[in-house]
Amino acid sequence: xxxxxxxxxxxxxxxxxxxxxxxxxxxxxxxxxxxxxxxxxxxxxxxxxxxxxxxxxxxxxxxxxxx
Numbered sequence: 001x002x003x004x005x006x007x008x009x010x011x012x013x014x015x016x017x018x019x020x021x022x023x024x025x026x027x028x029x030x031x032x033x034x035x036x037x038x039x040x041x042x043x044x045x046x047x048x049x050x051x052x053x054x055x056x057x058x059x060x061x062x063x064x065x066x067x
Contacts, residue, residue: 002034008056
């Protein structure tokens with residue numbers, strides 16, 4: 001997972017991963033890409049969460065819970 005798609009600035013979402021998945025750090029200014037803290041791709045395990053906010057262009061990580 002690395003791109004969610006467009007949204008409006010200020011939209012917040014929380015993703016809940018029921019199975020392991022790798023979330024890839026995206027490219028700044030590329031519409032819909034996810035920008036993770038530390039600019040590093042991360043593998044999320046069962047029942048992990050990732051919260052994001054949309055800037056009007058990209059999604060920025062606001063918090064995570066790794067399990």
